[in-house]
Amino acid sequence: xxxxxxxxxxxxxxxxxxxxxxxxxxxxxxxxxxxxxxxxxxxxxxxxxxxxxxxxxxxxxxxxxxxxxxxxxxxxxxxxxxxxxxxxxxxxxxxxxxxxxxxxxxxxxxxxxxxxxxxxxxxxxxxxxxxxxxxxxxxxxxxxxxxxxxxxxxxxxxxxxxxxxxxxxxxxxxxxxxxxxxxxxxxxxxxxxxxxxxxxxxxxxxxxxxxxxxxxxxxxxxxxxxxxxxxxxxxxxxxxxxxxxxxxxxxxxxxxxxxxxxxxxxxxxxxxxxxxxxxxxxxxxxxxxx
Amino acid sequence: xxxxxxxxxxxxxxxxxxxxxxxxxxxxxxxxxxxxxxxxxxxxxxxxxxxxxxxxxxxxxxxxxxxxxxxxxxxxxxxxxxxxxxxxxxxxxxxxxxxxxxxxxxxxxxxxxxxxxxxxxxxxxxxxxxxxxxxxxxxxxxxxxxxxxxxxxxxxxxxxxxxxxxxxxxxxxxxxxxxxxxxxxxxxxxxxxxxxxxxxxxxxxxxxxxxxxxxxxxxxxxxxxxxxxxxxxxxxxxxxxxxxxxxxxxxxxxxxxxxxxxxxxxxx
Numbered sequence: 277x278x279x280x281x282x283x284x285x286x287x288x289x290x291x292x293x294x295x296x297x298x299x300x301x302x303x304x305x306x307x308x309x310x311x312x313x314x315x316x317x318x319x320x321x322x323x324x325x326x327x328x329x330x331x332x333x334x335x336x337x338x339x340x341x342x343x344x345x346x347x348x349x350x351x352x353x354x355x356x357x358x359x360x361x362x363x364x365x366x367x368x369x370x371x372x373x374x375x376x377x378x379x380x381x382x383x384x385x386x387x388x389x390x391x392x393x394x395x396x397x398x399x400x401x402x403x404x405x406x407x408x409x410x411x412x413x414x415x416x417x418x419x420x421x422x423x424x425x426x427x428x429x430x431x432x433x434x435x436x437x438x439x440x441x442x443x444x445x446x447x448x449x450x451x452x453x454x455x456x457x458x459x460x461x462x463x464x465x466x467x468x469x470x471x472x473x474x475x476x477x478x479x480x481x482x483x484x485x486x487x488x489x490x491x492x493x494x495x496x497x498x499x500x501x502x503x504x505x506x507x508x509x510x511x512x513x514x515x516x517x518x519x520x521x522x523x524x525x526x527x528x529x530x531x532x533x534x535x536x537x538x539x540x541x542x543x544x545x546x547x548x549x550x551x552x553x554x555x556x557x558x559x560x561x562x563x564x565x566x
Numbered sequence: 567x568x569x570x571x572x573x574x575x576x577x578x579x580x581x582x583x584x585x586x587x588x589x590x591x592x593x594x595x596x597x598x599x600x601x602x603x604x605x606x607x608x609x610x611x612x613x614x615x616x617x618x619x620x621x622x623x624x625x626x627x628x629x630x631x632x633x634x635x636x637x638x639x640x641x642x643x644x645x646x647x648x649x650x651x652x653x654x655x656x657x658x659x660x661x662x663x664x665x666x667x668x669x670x671x672x673x674x675x676x677x678x679x680x681x682x683x684x685x686x687x688x689x690x691x692x693x694x695x696x697x698x699x700x701x702x703x704x705x706x707x708x709x710x711x712x713x714x715x716x717x718x719x720x721x722x723x724x725x726x727x728x729x730x731x732x733x734x735x736x737x738x739x740x741x742x743x744x745x746x747x748x749x750x751x752x753x754x755x756x757x758x759x760x761x762x763x764x765x766x767x768x769x770x771x772x773x774x775x776x777x778x779x780x781x782x783x784x785x786x787x788x789x790x791x792x793x794x795x796x797x798x799x800x801x802x803x804x805x806x807x808x809x810x811x812x813x814x815x816x817x818x819x820x821x822x823x824x825x826x827x828x829x830x831x832x833x834x
Contacts, residue, residue, distance in 0.1 A: 286739040287660025294653030295668060297709035301687065302675040308686035364582060367575055381822065382583035385590060388818040390768035392786035393807045396793055397589050400596075400800055407592065410607035445586060473571075502679045504771050509790055523681045523771070530685055531775060537685050544682040551677055 306548070313542035322538060329542035339543060341517050342525045345432070350500045353436045358492060361444050365451035366481055371460060380452070384445040391505035398438040399425065399510045428518040431511050435519055438510060447492045454488035455481070490562035497554050501547055522547055596804035604800040618801045625802070628809065630781060631788040638784065639766035642704040646762050647755060649709055654717025655747055659729065676711045680771065688775050698779040706772060707765065713758055720754040760821040764814050785810040
């Protein structure tokens, strides 16, 4: 065996375990889920059902509600969060700013909590007897506690607030690292040419950070379509499924009541297709050279 | 910047920082208070911590959940780092057309939502007896495209001269990886460790599916179960949340710097 051939083989040996695991725990199950999505029946007694699960899906009011909810979160929360993260990152990127480290740590800190933890914290804060209501009553804004988690719109808004709280700092760190790759002299030159901070934000920061913005947008979209912990632990999907997410409904269909794996698999494939389409669209949009 | 503008920047950052920290402060403070005081809006820490501790430990098995969470998370982190860094190094250092193609296929796995693989994984794992055990917990996230990508990126900065020199000195390929690559890439490993440990510790959906036994419960599951109770004892609940948060918070503070560095490397 020649030396280069030997090295080539060790290369394959190095990547074999990881690759094999991804095939076995990601691609193969995905393929199995596709087959399963064409099967009908409860538990393990399954028969071929053709497109039954898929047609059922589009007549299932709860499923359609869960899709609507996820898109509501996606359309409202992701843009607010990313813009906020970008603004905070550019504020923190200022060379003359003092206490930079402290601000960064504080804003990034929510990421240290687990999803279950922060969902529980927000559930408690916004409960009828929770702190938010106590304060609103104390300051005379409300006469008695408002049941935020028991009204459709307010429950959705609490989930959005919670998501923004948890993830803005996370995205900000991505932007901060992206900003570090931009030479500071570019900003100074722009300033000498008479550009306002607002102009340099739009003309320098945003275009140069495009790849990072694209990455965070894809990650956030992906995450929003797969929301689970918040729906389960913050609002329990309620009131009347007004906040239930697709993953939460899939979990309920497969594990909470009588398990209907075929139907759940069909719904999970729907998410897969959504994720793929949205990522593709975002890449197309992000790739455009202007 | 003028003084006025600067003041605005400081005020904005201070407000955002306070909003970020406040819920966590409230969690800590509530854990040391009686539920009734928390409901009255008491914001300062109180002296009820030990009572809450007794009450929490009487209600549920915190010891088991803590031990399990640590066991699962640590084993997953160590194995995952070894497997993914070997792969990332392999993809970069020995890259050719074939391996690059494999890498692109692996990256596609990032798009696969967990909901789409969860049910078949559950079926397979229950068939081969992987419910309620460490192997069942770690297998689905042992090899992740993100980590592989991160290590491939950092291997790009690993000088090829060193590899050649090491080969001349008679080190074999695996020795080069363990003796040269791992020590030079400390900050990437630290970042990968942070991310993996936090994800493993915080994982909720998958353990909820496969940890059906009371003795294999994890900390997030314990917190979630606790809030199901009819009457909420905020002091006790927030203590559980606090206990679930302390380990990731420690990891977060110890490795915060390397986390940012690692992300920079991965995004570049």
